Amino acid sequence: MRQGAGRLVGVVTPATRPKAEDAEGVHAHLFQAIVDQRLPPGAKLTEQSLVETFDIGRRAIGDALRRLVWERLAVAPPNRGVFVAAPDAEEARAIFAARRAIEAGTTEAVARRGDPKQADALAANLAEEARLRKAGRVREAIGLSGGFHTLVARLSGNPILEEQVRLLVARTSLVVALYEDRNGLACWHDDHAELVALIRARRHRAAAGLMQRHLSELELGLRLDRPPTEGLDIRLMLARQG
Amino acid sequence: MRQGAGRLVGVVTPATRPKAEDAEGVHAHLFQAIVDQRLPPGAKLTEQSLVETFDIGRRAIGDALRRLVWERLAVAPPNRGVFVAAPDAEEARAIFAARRAIEAGTTEAVARRGDPKQADALAANLAEEARLRKAGRVREAIGLSGGFHTLVARLSGNPILEEQVRLLVARTSLVVALYEDRNGLACWHDDHAELVALIRARRHRAAAGLMQRHLSELELGLRLDRPPTEGLDIRLMLARQG
DNA sequence: TCGGGCAGGATTGCGCACAATCCAGTGCGC
DNA sequence: GCGCACTGGATTGTGCGCAATCCTGCCCGA
Numbered sequence: 001m002r003q004g005a006g007r008l009v010g011v012v013t014p015a016t017r018p019k020a021e022d023a024e025g026v027h028a029h030l031f032q033a034i035v036d037q038r039l040p041p042g043a044k045l046t047e048q049s050l051v052e053t054f055d056i057g058r059r060a061i062g063d064a065l066r067r068l069v070w071e072r073l074a075v076a077p078p079n080r081g082v083f084v085a086a087p088d089a090e091e092a093r094a095i096f097a098a099r100r101a102i103e104a105g106t107t108e109a110v111a112r113r114g115d116p117k118q119a120d121a122l123a124a125n126l127a128e129e130a131r132l133r134k135a136g137r138v139r140e141a142i143g144l145s146g147g148f149h150t151l152v153a154r155l156s157g158n159p160i161l162e163e164q165v166r167l168l169v170a171r172t173s174l175v176v177a178l179y180e181d182r183n184g185l186a187c188w189h190d191d192h193a194e195l196v197a198l199i200r201a202r203r204h205r206a207a208a209g210l211m212q213r214h215l216s217e218l219e220l221g222l223r224l225d226r227p228p229t230e231g232l233d234i235r236l237m238l239a240r241q242g
Numbered sequence: 243m244r245q246g247a248g249r250l251v252g253v254v255t256p257a258t259r260p261k262a263e264d265a266e267g268v269h270a271h272l273f274q275a276i277v278d279q280r281l282p283p284g285a286k287l288t289e290q291s292l293v294e295t296f297d298i299g300r301r302a303i304g305d306a307l308r309r310l311v312w313e314r315l316a317v318a319p320p321n322r323g324v325f326v327a328a329p330d331a332e333e334a335r336a337i338f339a340a341r342r343a344i345e346a347g348t349t350e351a352v353a354r355r356g357d358p359k360q361a362d363a364l365a366a367n368l369a370e371e372a373r374l375r376k377a378g379r380v381r382e383a384i385g386l387s388g389g390f391h392t393l394v395a396r397l398s399g400n401p402i403l404e405e406q407v408r409l410l411v412a413r414t415s416l417v418v419a420l421y422e423d424r425n426g427l428a429c430w431h432d433d434h435a436e437l438v439a440l441i442r443a444r445r446h447r448a449a450a451g452l453m454q455r456h457l458s459e460l461e462l463g464l465r466l467d468r469p470p471t472e473g474l475d476i477r478l479m480l481a482r483q484g
Numbered sequence: 485t486c487g488g489g490c491a492g493g494a495t496t497g498c499g500c501a502c503a504a505t506c507c508a509g510t511g512c513g514c
Numbered sequence: 515g516c517g518c519a520c521t522g523g524a525t526t527g528t529g530c531g532c533a534a535t536c537c538t539g540c541c542c543g544a
Contacts, residue, residue, distance in 0.1 A: 101347025
Protein backbone atom coordinates (compact mmCIF):
# COMPACT_ATOMS: atom_id res chain seq x y z
CA MET A 1 0.00 0.00 0.00
CA ARG A 2 1.47 3.33 -1.00
CA GLN A 3 2.11 5.71 1.85
CA GLY A 4 -0.12 8.72 1.52
CA ALA A 5 0.37 12.25 2.75
CA GLY A 6 -0.85 12.89 6.28
CA ARG A 7 0.53 9.75 7.87
CA LEU A 8 0.14 9.80 11.61
CA VAL A 9 3.42 8.37 12.74
CA GLY A 10 6.57 7.86 10.68
CA VAL A 11 6.24 5.25 7.97
CA VAL A 12 3.08 3.22 8.13
CA THR A 13 3.72 -0.49 7.80
CA PRO A 14 1.37 -3.40 8.47
CA ALA A 15 2.90 -3.66 11.92
CA THR A 16 2.58 0.01 12.78
CA ARG A 17 -0.64 0.85 10.98
CA PRO A 18 -3.15 2.48 13.28
CA LYS A 19 -5.92 -0.04 13.82
CA ALA A 20 -9.43 1.20 13.26
CA GLU A 21 -12.28 -0.46 11.48
CA ASP A 22 -15.04 2.11 11.54
CA ALA A 23 -15.73 5.81 11.83
CA GLU A 24 -15.60 5.72 15.61
CA GLY A 25 -12.24 4.01 15.63
CA VAL A 26 -10.74 6.45 13.15
CA HIS A 27 -12.16 9.34 15.11
CA ALA A 28 -10.66 8.03 18.35
CA HIS A 29 -7.29 7.68 16.68
CA LEU A 30 -7.28 11.14 15.18
CA PHE A 31 -8.58 12.64 18.41
CA GLN A 32 -5.76 11.08 20.41
CA ALA A 33 -3.19 12.17 17.82
CA ILE A 34 -4.42 15.74 18.24
CA VAL A 35 -4.37 15.54 22.05
CA ASP A 36 -0.77 14.33 22.17
CA GLN A 37 0.27 16.66 19.39
CA ARG A 38 1.26 14.11 16.81
CA LEU A 39 -1.21 16.01 14.64
CA PRO A 40 -0.43 19.70 15.10
CA PRO A 41 -2.63 22.66 14.23
CA GLY A 42 -2.96 23.07 10.50
CA ALA A 43 -2.14 19.50 9.63
CA LYS A 44 -4.00 18.43 6.50
CA LEU A 45 -6.26 15.42 6.62
CA THR A 46 -7.49 14.21 3.25
CA GLU A 47 -9.91 11.37 2.76
CA GLN A 48 -7.56 9.64 0.34
CA SER A 49 -4.58 9.74 2.68
CA LEU A 50 -6.66 8.44 5.57
CA VAL A 51 -8.22 5.71 3.39
CA GLU A 52 -4.71 4.51 2.71
CA THR A 53 -3.59 4.92 6.29
CA PHE A 54 -6.48 3.02 7.87
CA ASP A 55 -7.37 0.85 4.86
CA ILE A 56 -11.12 1.49 5.11
CA GLY A 57 -13.62 3.30 2.93
CA ARG A 58 -14.19 6.98 2.31
CA ARG A 59 -17.57 6.85 4.01
CA ALA A 60 -16.21 5.99 7.44
CA ILE A 61 -13.31 8.41 7.00
CA GLY A 62 -15.70 11.22 6.08
CA ASP A 63 -17.85 10.56 9.13
CA ALA A 64 -14.83 10.63 11.44
CA LEU A 65 -13.67 13.91 9.95
CA ARG A 66 -17.13 15.46 10.23
CA ARG A 67 -17.19 14.59 13.88
CA LEU A 68 -13.82 16.31 14.44
CA VAL A 69 -15.22 19.37 12.70
CA TRP A 70 -18.28 19.27 14.96
CA GLU A 71 -15.98 19.09 17.96
CA ARG A 72 -14.11 22.17 16.66
CA LEU A 73 -10.91 20.15 16.44
CA ALA A 74 -10.79 20.49 12.68
CA VAL A 75 -12.04 22.80 9.94
CA ALA A 76 -13.31 21.82 6.51
CA PRO A 77 -13.24 24.50 3.82
CA PRO A 78 -15.37 23.13 0.97
CA ASN A 79 -13.58 20.69 -1.32
CA ARG A 80 -10.18 21.59 0.07
CA GLY A 81 -9.48 18.82 2.53
CA VAL A 82 -9.86 18.93 6.29
CA PHE A 83 -7.34 20.71 8.51
CA VAL A 84 -6.60 20.35 12.18
CA ALA A 85 -7.92 23.51 13.81
CA ALA A 86 -5.57 26.38 14.58
CA PRO A 87 -7.34 28.47 17.24
CA ASP A 88 -6.62 32.17 17.13
CA ALA A 89 -5.95 34.19 20.29
CA GLU A 90 -9.59 35.07 20.78
CA GLU A 91 -10.66 31.47 20.55
CA ALA A 92 -7.86 30.48 22.90
CA ARG A 93 -9.15 32.95 25.49
CA ALA A 94 -12.69 31.59 25.04
CA ILE A 95 -11.40 28.07 25.64
CA PHE A 96 -9.78 29.08 28.92
CA ALA A 97 -12.80 31.08 30.04
CA ALA A 98 -15.04 28.09 29.33
CA ARG A 99 -12.70 25.82 31.21
CA ARG A 100 -12.69 28.12 34.24
CA ALA A 101 -16.48 28.04 34.35
CA ILE A 102 -16.80 24.31 33.82
CA GLU A 103 -13.88 23.08 35.86
CA ALA A 104 -14.80 25.27 38.82
CA GLY A 105 -17.98 23.18 38.82
CA THR A 106 -16.30 19.81 38.46
CA THR A 107 -13.64 20.62 41.04
CA GLU A 108 -16.17 21.91 43.54
CA ALA A 109 -18.29 18.78 43.13
CA VAL A 110 -15.31 16.51 43.79
CA ALA A 111 -14.13 18.61 46.74
CA ARG A 112 -17.63 18.65 48.32
CA ARG A 113 -17.53 14.88 48.38
CA GLY A 114 -13.90 14.75 49.48
CA ASP A 115 -13.79 11.01 48.88
CA PRO A 116 -10.31 9.75 49.94
CA LYS A 117 -10.32 7.14 47.17
CA GLN A 118 -10.90 9.83 44.59
CA ALA A 119 -8.10 11.95 46.05
CA ASP A 120 -5.88 8.86 45.90
CA ALA A 121 -6.70 8.37 42.23
CA LEU A 122 -5.76 11.98 41.51
CA ALA A 123 -2.55 11.65 43.52
CA ALA A 124 -1.68 8.50 41.58
CA ASN A 125 -2.12 10.41 38.35
CA LEU A 126 0.28 13.07 39.63
CA ALA A 127 2.83 10.51 40.70
CA GLU A 128 2.74 8.89 37.29
CA GLU A 129 3.13 12.27 35.60
CA ALA A 130 6.15 13.08 37.75
CA ARG A 131 7.65 9.70 36.92
CA LEU A 132 7.24 10.31 33.20
CA ARG A 133 8.82 13.76 33.44
CA LYS A 134 11.72 12.33 35.35
CA ALA A 135 12.16 9.67 32.66
CA GLY A 136 12.23 12.41 30.04
CA ARG A 137 8.96 11.27 28.47
CA VAL A 138 7.64 14.80 28.27
CA ARG A 139 4.93 14.24 25.66
CA GLU A 140 3.34 11.48 27.70
CA ALA A 141 3.61 13.63 30.81
CA ILE A 142 1.76 16.43 29.03
CA GLY A 143 -0.91 13.95 28.05
CA LEU A 144 -1.31 12.93 31.68
CA SER A 145 -1.51 16.54 32.74
CA GLY A 146 -4.52 17.02 30.52
CA GLY A 147 -5.70 13.70 31.84
CA PHE A 148 -5.67 15.12 35.37
CA HIS A 149 -8.35 17.59 34.41
CA THR A 150 -10.48 14.99 32.67
CA LEU A 151 -10.03 12.71 35.67
CA VAL A 152 -11.35 15.44 37.99
CA ALA A 153 -14.30 15.84 35.64
CA ARG A 154 -14.92 12.09 35.57
CA LEU A 155 -14.76 11.91 39.36
CA SER A 156 -17.37 14.68 39.58
CA GLY A 157 -19.82 12.10 38.28
CA ASN A 158 -21.30 14.26 35.57
CA PRO A 159 -20.80 12.68 32.13
CA ILE A 160 -21.84 15.89 30.38
CA LEU A 161 -19.18 18.01 32.09
CA GLU A 162 -16.67 15.18 31.68
CA GLU A 163 -17.21 15.13 27.92
CA GLN A 164 -16.93 18.91 27.77
CA VAL A 165 -13.65 18.92 29.67
CA ARG A 166 -12.33 16.14 27.45
CA LEU A 167 -13.03 18.24 24.34
CA LEU A 168 -11.67 21.45 25.86
CA VAL A 169 -8.48 19.70 26.95
CA ALA A 170 -8.02 18.50 23.38
CA ARG A 171 -8.54 22.02 22.09
CA THR A 172 -6.06 23.29 24.68
CA SER A 173 -3.46 20.98 23.15
CA LEU A 174 -3.88 22.89 19.92
CA VAL A 175 -3.60 26.22 21.72
CA VAL A 176 -0.46 25.14 23.54
CA ALA A 177 1.08 23.91 20.31
CA LEU A 178 0.52 27.32 18.75
CA TYR A 179 1.21 29.71 21.60
CA GLU A 180 3.45 27.86 23.98
CA ASP A 181 6.07 29.81 25.84
CA ARG A 182 8.30 27.15 27.29
CA ASN A 183 8.89 29.09 30.46
CA GLY A 184 5.22 29.25 31.29
CA LEU A 185 4.53 25.65 32.19
CA ALA A 186 6.82 25.11 35.14
CA CYS A 187 4.48 25.94 37.96
CA TRP A 188 1.37 24.02 37.30
CA HIS A 189 2.38 20.63 38.53
CA ASP A 190 2.52 22.12 42.02
CA ASP A 191 -1.00 23.45 41.58
CA HIS A 192 -2.27 19.95 40.96
CA ALA A 193 -0.73 18.66 44.19
CA GLU A 194 -2.21 21.52 46.20
CA LEU A 195 -5.57 20.88 44.58
CA VAL A 196 -5.54 17.26 45.70
CA ALA A 197 -4.82 18.45 49.25
CA LEU A 198 -7.79 20.83 49.17
CA ILE A 199 -10.00 18.05 47.81
CA ARG A 200 -8.96 15.79 50.70
CA ALA A 201 -9.75 18.62 53.12
CA ARG A 202 -13.18 19.11 51.52
CA ARG A 203 -12.43 22.80 51.02
CA HIS A 204 -14.62 23.02 47.98
CA ARG A 205 -14.60 26.79 47.51
CA ALA A 206 -10.83 26.97 47.85
CA ALA A 207 -10.42 24.04 45.45
CA ALA A 208 -12.67 25.65 42.83
CA GLY A 209 -10.82 28.95 43.21
CA LEU A 210 -7.43 27.28 42.85
CA MET A 211 -8.53 25.46 39.73
CA GLN A 212 -9.67 28.75 38.18
CA ARG A 213 -6.41 30.50 39.11
CA HIS A 214 -4.46 27.53 37.83
CA LEU A 215 -6.15 27.79 34.44
CA SER A 216 -5.63 31.55 34.38
CA GLU A 217 -1.93 31.06 35.04
CA LEU A 218 -1.69 28.52 32.28
CA GLU A 219 -3.38 31.01 29.95
CA LEU A 220 -1.05 33.82 31.03
CA GLY A 221 1.90 31.59 30.31
CA LEU A 222 0.93 31.47 26.66
CA ARG A 223 1.95 34.12 24.18
CA LEU A 224 -1.53 34.98 23.00
CA ASP A 225 -0.48 38.47 22.06
CA ARG A 226 1.68 37.47 19.12
CA PRO A 227 1.17 35.39 16.00
CA PRO A 228 1.25 31.63 16.34
CA THR A 229 4.58 29.85 16.61
CA GLU A 230 6.44 29.93 13.34
CA GLY A 231 6.71 26.65 11.54
CA LEU A 232 3.06 25.87 12.01
CA ASP A 233 1.78 27.87 9.10
CA ILE A 234 -0.53 25.71 7.06
CA ARG A 235 1.45 26.30 3.91
CA LEU A 236 4.65 25.20 5.54
CA MET A 237 2.80 22.22 6.94
CA LEU A 238 1.53 21.29 3.49
CA ALA A 239 4.99 21.67 1.99
CA ARG A 240 6.36 19.29 4.56
CA GLN A 241 3.71 16.72 3.75
CA GLY A 242 4.06 17.06 -0.01
CA MET B 243 -44.97 12.52 -2.87
CA ARG B 244 -46.26 10.03 -0.34
CA GLN B 245 -46.27 11.21 3.25
CA GLY B 246 -43.80 9.18 5.26
CA ALA B 247 -43.82 8.29 8.93
CA GLY B 248 -42.19 10.84 11.17
CA ARG B 249 -43.59 13.92 9.48
CA LEU B 250 -42.72 17.04 11.39
CA VAL B 251 -45.96 18.97 11.19
CA GLY B 252 -49.34 17.72 10.13
CA VAL B 253 -49.62 16.86 6.46
CA VAL B 254 -46.61 17.89 4.41
CA THR B 255 -47.56 19.66 1.22
CA PRO B 256 -45.39 21.63 -1.17
CA ALA B 257 -46.51 24.75 0.63
CA THR B 258 -45.77 23.46 4.11
CA ARG B 259 -42.75 21.26 3.40
CA PRO B 260 -39.84 22.13 5.66
CA LYS B 261 -37.24 23.76 3.47
CA ALA B 262 -33.76 22.38 3.76
CA GLU B 263 -31.26 21.62 1.06
CA ASP B 264 -28.37 20.09 2.88
CA ALA B 265 -27.37 18.26 6.04
CA GLU B 266 -27.03 21.49 8.00
CA GLY B 267 -30.49 22.66 6.99
CA VAL B 268 -32.08 19.35 7.92
CA HIS B 269 -30.21 19.35 11.21
CA ALA B 270 -31.41 22.85 12.04
CA HIS B 271 -34.98 21.86 11.30
CA LEU B 272 -34.90 18.71 13.39
CA PHE B 273 -33.08 20.54 16.20
CA GLN B 274 -35.75 23.22 16.32
CA ALA B 275 -38.52 20.63 16.21
CA ILE B 276 -36.97 18.96 19.25
CA VAL B 277 -36.56 22.26 21.12
CA ASP B 278 -40.19 23.26 20.64
CA GLN B 279 -41.42 19.72 21.26
CA ARG B 280 -42.94 19.01 17.88
CA LEU B 281 -40.59 16.02 17.96
CA PRO B 282 -41.05 14.45 21.39
CA PRO B 283 -38.74 11.95 23.11
CA GLY B 284 -38.88 8.57 21.43
CA ALA B 285 -40.05 9.86 18.06
CA LYS B 286 -38.69 7.70 15.28
CA LEU B 287 -36.66 9.31 12.52
CA THR B 288 -35.96 7.08 9.56
CA GLU B 289 -33.84 8.06 6.62
CA GLN B 290 -36.60 7.12 4.20
CA SER B 291 -39.23 9.24 5.90
CA LEU B 292 -36.91 12.22 6.09
CA VAL B 293 -35.85 11.78 2.45
CA GLU B 294 -39.52 12.07 1.53
CA THR B 295 -40.15 14.93 3.93
CA PHE B 296 -37.22 17.08 2.80
CA ASP B 297 -36.89 15.68 -0.75
CA ILE B 298 -33.11 15.30 -0.55
CA GLY B 299 -30.77 12.33 -0.54
CA ARG B 300 -30.02 9.78 2.14
CA ARG B 301 -26.47 11.04 2.46
CA ALA B 302 -27.43 14.47 3.77
CA ILE B 303 -30.17 13.00 5.94
CA GLY B 304 -27.72 10.54 7.48
CA ASP B 305 -25.25 13.32 8.22
CA ALA B 306 -27.93 15.40 9.95
CA LEU B 307 -29.03 12.43 12.05
CA ARG B 308 -25.48 11.58 13.08
CA ARG B 309 -25.01 15.11 14.29
CA LEU B 310 -28.11 14.85 16.48
CA VAL B 311 -26.65 11.66 17.91
CA TRP B 312 -23.33 13.42 18.68
CA GLU B 313 -25.37 16.14 20.40
CA ARG B 314 -27.12 13.49 22.51
CA LEU B 315 -30.47 14.61 21.12
CA ALA B 316 -31.01 11.29 19.41
CA VAL B 317 -29.94 7.66 19.68
CA ALA B 318 -29.20 5.25 16.86
CA PRO B 319 -29.45 1.56 17.66
CA PRO B 320 -27.81 -0.23 14.71
CA ASN B 321 -30.09 -0.68 11.69
CA ARG B 322 -33.21 0.24 13.64
CA GLY B 323 -33.76 3.85 12.72
CA VAL B 324 -32.86 6.89 14.80
CA PHE B 325 -34.95 7.93 17.80
CA VAL B 326 -35.24 11.24 19.56
CA ALA B 327 -33.50 10.78 22.91
CA ALA B 328 -35.51 10.01 26.02
CA PRO B 329 -33.28 11.00 28.97
CA ASP B 330 -33.74 8.95 32.10
CA ALA B 331 -33.87 10.55 35.55
CA GLU B 332 -30.14 10.23 36.10
CA GLU B 333 -29.37 11.90 32.82
CA ALA B 334 -31.90 14.62 33.59
CA ARG B 335 -30.11 15.35 36.85
CA ALA B 336 -26.78 15.46 35.04
CA ILE B 337 -28.23 17.97 32.58
CA PHE B 338 -29.33 20.28 35.37
CA ALA B 339 -26.07 19.93 37.25
CA ALA B 340 -24.15 20.80 34.08
CA ARG B 341 -26.40 23.77 33.50
CA ARG B 342 -25.85 25.05 37.04
CA ALA B 343 -22.10 24.92 36.52
CA ILE B 344 -22.10 26.49 33.10
CA GLU B 345 -24.83 29.07 33.54
CA ALA B 346 -23.38 30.29 36.82
CA GLY B 347 -20.37 31.19 34.69
CA THR B 348 -22.31 32.85 31.88
CA THR B 349 -24.55 34.76 34.27
CA GLU B 350 -21.62 35.95 36.35
CA ALA B 351 -19.80 37.17 33.25
CA VAL B 352 -22.82 39.19 32.08
CA ALA B 353 -23.44 40.58 35.57
CA ARG B 354 -19.80 41.63 35.99
CA ARG B 355 -20.14 43.74 32.89
CA GLY B 356 -23.59 44.99 33.82
CA ASP B 357 -24.04 46.54 30.38
CA PRO B 358 -27.44 48.36 30.35
CA LYS B 359 -27.96 47.45 26.70
CA GLN B 360 -27.54 43.78 27.49
CA ALA B 361 -29.95 44.07 30.42
CA ASP B 362 -32.40 45.78 28.04
CA ALA B 363 -32.09 42.91 25.58
CA LEU B 364 -32.86 40.43 28.32
CA ALA B 365 -35.81 42.52 29.55
CA ALA B 366 -37.15 42.66 25.98
CA ASN B 367 -36.99 38.88 25.80
CA LEU B 368 -39.00 38.68 29.02
CA ALA B 369 -41.57 41.16 27.76
CA GLU B 370 -42.04 39.16 24.59
CA GLU B 371 -42.42 35.96 26.57
CA ALA B 372 -45.05 37.56 28.80
CA ARG B 373 -46.89 38.82 25.71
CA LEU B 374 -46.94 35.33 24.20
CA ARG B 375 -48.22 33.77 27.41
CA LYS B 376 -50.94 36.40 27.61
CA ALA B 377 -51.91 35.60 24.02
CA GLY B 378 -52.13 31.94 24.91
CA ARG B 379 -49.18 30.97 22.72
CA VAL B 380 -47.66 28.78 25.41
CA ARG B 381 -45.38 26.70 23.21
CA GLU B 382 -43.72 29.77 21.77
CA ALA B 383 -43.41 31.25 25.24
CA ILE B 384 -41.61 28.12 26.41
CA GLY B 385 -39.31 28.44 23.45
CA LEU B 386 -38.49 31.99 24.46
CA SER B 387 -37.91 30.90 28.03
CA GLY B 388 -35.19 28.57 26.87
CA GLY B 389 -34.10 31.41 24.63
CA PHE B 390 -33.55 33.59 27.68
CA HIS B 391 -30.85 31.22 28.89
CA THR B 392 -29.16 31.05 25.52
CA LEU B 393 -29.37 34.83 25.27
CA VAL B 394 -27.57 35.18 28.61
CA ALA B 395 -24.92 32.79 27.30
CA ARG B 396 -24.60 34.73 24.07
CA LEU B 397 -24.26 38.02 25.95
CA SER B 398 -21.46 36.50 28.05
CA GLY B 399 -19.41 36.66 24.87
CA ASN B 400 -18.14 33.09 25.02
CA PRO B 401 -19.21 31.12 21.94
CA ILE B 402 -18.19 27.83 23.56
CA LEU B 403 -20.43 28.30 26.57
CA GLU B 404 -23.18 29.66 24.32
CA GLU B 405 -23.16 26.50 22.21
CA GLN B 406 -23.17 24.36 25.33
CA VAL B 407 -26.16 26.17 26.79
CA ARG B 408 -27.97 25.91 23.48
CA LEU B 409 -27.50 22.14 23.46
CA LEU B 410 -28.41 21.76 27.12
CA VAL B 411 -31.56 23.83 26.67
CA ALA B 412 -32.56 21.51 23.81
CA ARG B 413 -31.94 18.49 26.00
CA THR B 414 -33.96 20.13 28.76
CA SER B 415 -36.91 20.28 26.36
CA LEU B 416 -36.76 16.51 26.17
CA VAL B 417 -36.56 16.23 29.95
CA VAL B 418 -39.52 18.56 30.43
CA ALA B 419 -41.54 16.62 27.87
CA LEU B 420 -40.95 13.43 29.83
CA TYR B 421 -41.11 14.57 33.45
CA GLU B 422 -43.13 17.73 33.46
CA ASP B 423 -45.31 18.42 36.44
CA ARG B 424 -47.51 21.25 35.30
CA ASN B 425 -47.57 22.85 38.71
CA GLY B 426 -43.83 23.25 38.83
CA LEU B 427 -43.27 25.90 36.19
CA ALA B 428 -45.23 28.80 37.63
CA CYS B 429 -42.45 30.62 39.46
CA TRP B 430 -39.62 30.87 37.10
CA HIS B 431 -40.69 33.84 35.03
CA ASP B 432 -40.24 35.94 38.17
CA ASP B 433 -36.73 34.58 38.58
CA HIS B 434 -35.83 35.87 35.16
CA ALA B 435 -37.01 39.38 35.99
CA GLU B 436 -35.09 39.41 39.26
CA LEU B 437 -32.03 38.17 37.44
CA VAL B 438 -32.16 41.06 35.00
CA ALA B 439 -32.32 43.45 37.98
CA LEU B 440 -29.23 41.85 39.54
CA ILE B 441 -27.42 42.09 36.22
CA ARG B 442 -28.25 45.80 36.00
CA ALA B 443 -26.93 46.24 39.53
CA ARG B 444 -23.71 44.38 38.68
CA ARG B 445 -24.26 41.99 41.58
CA HIS B 446 -22.48 39.17 39.86
CA ARG B 447 -22.29 36.72 42.76
CA ALA B 448 -25.97 37.19 43.57
CA ALA B 449 -26.88 36.81 39.91
CA ALA B 450 -24.91 33.58 39.55
CA GLY B 451 -26.45 32.24 42.75
CA LEU B 452 -29.96 33.11 41.62
CA MET B 453 -29.42 31.40 38.26
CA GLN B 454 -28.27 28.24 40.06
CA ARG B 455 -31.25 28.29 42.45
CA HIS B 456 -33.56 28.98 39.50
CA LEU B 457 -32.30 25.88 37.71
CA SER B 458 -32.55 23.81 40.89
CA GLU B 459 -36.16 24.89 41.33
CA LEU B 460 -36.94 23.97 37.76
CA GLU B 461 -35.39 20.56 38.37
CA LEU B 462 -37.35 20.11 41.60
CA GLY B 463 -40.53 20.93 39.72
CA LEU B 464 -40.04 17.86 37.57
CA ARG B 465 -41.18 14.40 38.60
CA LEU B 466 -37.82 12.71 38.25
CA ASP B 467 -38.74 10.07 40.81
CA ARG B 468 -41.35 8.33 38.70
CA PRO B 469 -41.38 6.80 35.19
CA PRO B 470 -41.67 9.15 32.26
CA THR B 471 -45.03 10.61 31.33
CA GLU B 472 -47.32 7.95 29.97
CA GLY B 473 -48.02 8.19 26.30
CA LEU B 474 -44.40 8.81 25.44
CA ASP B 475 -43.27 5.23 25.53
CA ILE B 476 -41.35 4.47 22.36
CA ARG B 477 -43.61 1.58 21.49
CA LEU B 478 -46.71 3.72 21.80
CA MET B 479 -44.97 6.35 19.74
CA LEU B 480 -44.14 3.85 17.03
CA ALA B 481 -47.71 2.56 16.99
CA ARG B 482 -48.95 6.08 16.47
CA GLN B 483 -46.62 6.62 13.54
CA GLY B 484 -47.26 3.24 11.90
C1' DT C 485 -51.88 -23.78 23.36
C1' DC C 486 -47.24 -22.48 23.82
C1' DG C 487 -42.53 -22.07 22.55
C1' DG C 488 -38.84 -21.95 19.39
C1' DG C 489 -36.86 -21.14 15.04
C1' DC C 490 -36.67 -19.05 10.73
C1' DA C 491 -37.67 -15.88 7.17
C1' DG C 492 -38.69 -11.56 5.54
C1' DG C 493 -39.26 -6.70 6.19
C1' DA C 494 -37.22 -2.54 7.96
C1' DT C 495 -33.32 0.01 8.17
C1' DT C 496 -28.63 1.50 7.82
C1' DG C 497 -23.87 0.47 5.90
C1' DC C 498 -21.05 1.10 2.10
C1' DG C 499 -18.46 0.60 -2.49
C1' DC C 500 -18.29 2.57 -6.88
C1' DA C 501 -18.24 6.00 -10.12
C1' DC C 502 -19.30 10.24 -11.60
C1' DA C 503 -20.54 15.25 -10.40
C1' DA C 504 -19.45 19.50 -8.26
C1' DT C 505 -16.47 22.81 -6.21
C1' DC C 506 -12.32 25.28 -5.30
C1' DC C 507 -8.07 27.31 -6.32
C1' DA C 508 -3.19 27.21 -7.74
C1' DG C 509 -0.43 27.58 -11.48
C1' DT C 510 0.44 28.61 -16.13
C1' DG C 511 0.04 31.02 -20.29
C1' DC C 512 -0.96 34.95 -22.87
C1' DG C 513 -1.60 39.73 -23.69
C1' DC C 514 -0.62 44.37 -22.67
C1' DG D 515 7.38 42.18 -16.12
C1' DC D 516 2.84 42.12 -14.41
C1' DG D 517 -1.93 41.10 -14.30
C1' DC D 518 -5.84 38.53 -15.69
C1' DA D 519 -8.24 34.56 -17.16
C1' DC D 520 -8.65 29.86 -17.80
C1' DT D 521 -7.71 25.06 -17.08
C1' DG D 522 -6.68 21.09 -14.75
C1' DG D 523 -5.64 18.86 -10.49
C1' DA D 524 -7.10 18.10 -5.80
C1' DT D 525 -10.72 17.15 -3.05
C1' DT D 526 -15.29 16.36 -1.38
C1' DG D 527 -20.33 15.69 -2.62
C1' DT D 528 -23.67 12.37 -3.85
C1' DG D 529 -26.87 9.02 -6.32
C1' DC D 530 -27.51 4.28 -6.97
C1' DG D 531 -27.81 -0.26 -5.88
C1' DC D 532 -26.55 -3.96 -3.28
C1' DA D 533 -24.78 -5.84 1.35
C1' DA D 534 -25.27 -6.34 6.16
C1' DT D 535 -27.70 -6.24 10.39
C1' DC D 536 -31.50 -6.49 13.48
C1' DC D 537 -35.78 -7.94 15.14
C1' DT D 538 -40.68 -8.93 14.67
C1' DG D 539 -44.10 -11.90 13.35
C1' DC D 540 -45.60 -16.15 11.67
C1' DC D 541 -45.57 -21.03 11.27
C1' DC D 542 -44.77 -25.51 12.82
C1' DG D 543 -44.04 -29.00 16.14
C1' DA D 544 -44.60 -30.88 20.65
